[in-house]
Amino acid sequence: MTATENNGIRVAALDDIPVGEGIAISSDITGTDDDIALLRDEDGSVWALNDTCTHQVASLSQGWVEDGKVECPLHSSQFCLKTGAVEGLPATVDTVPHKVEVRDGEVYLFPNVRP
Numbered sequence: 001m002t003a004t005e006n007n008g009i010r011v012a013a014l015d016d017i018p019v020g021e022g023i024a025i026s027s028d029i030t031g032t033d034d035d036i037a038l039l040r041d042e043d044g045s046v047w048a049l050n051d052t053c054t055h056q057v058a059s060l061s062q063g064w065v066e067d068g069k070v071e072c073p074l075h076s077s078q079f080c081l082k083t084g085a086v087e088g089l090p091a092t093v094d095t096v097p098h099k100v101e102v103r104d105g106e107v108y109l110f111p112n113v114r115p
């Protein structure tokens with residue numbers, strides 16, 4: 001960890017995450033059960049969800065991000081970036097969101113804290 005729990009963990013520079021795409025942060029860094037996907041919406045905002053799709057085993061960080069949702073690259077399930085709720089089948093189980101803050105161009109993650 002590179003920061004205190006209250007300030008979150010610095011996990012990336014904002015410029016590391018292309019708009020409309022995502023990157024995965026290893027569970028070795030986050031301390032969570034699953035890796036965490038940092039996902040950047042078209043408006044430039046950054047969100048975090050568990051990386052493994054709840055349908056099978058695809059990585060949501062390799063999906064497409066737009067309009068407040070991420071689309072799984074394998075079977076196109078969609079999840080709300082803010083809440084993790086399923087917004088498109090075949091997935092039927094919501095995923096887990098995590099709080100993110102962007103400060104001075106750096107992305108800080110708060111694992112297991114709800115946004």
Ligand code: FES
Nearest residue numbers: 053055056072075
């Ligand atoms: S693995 Fe994500 S929709 Fe099937």
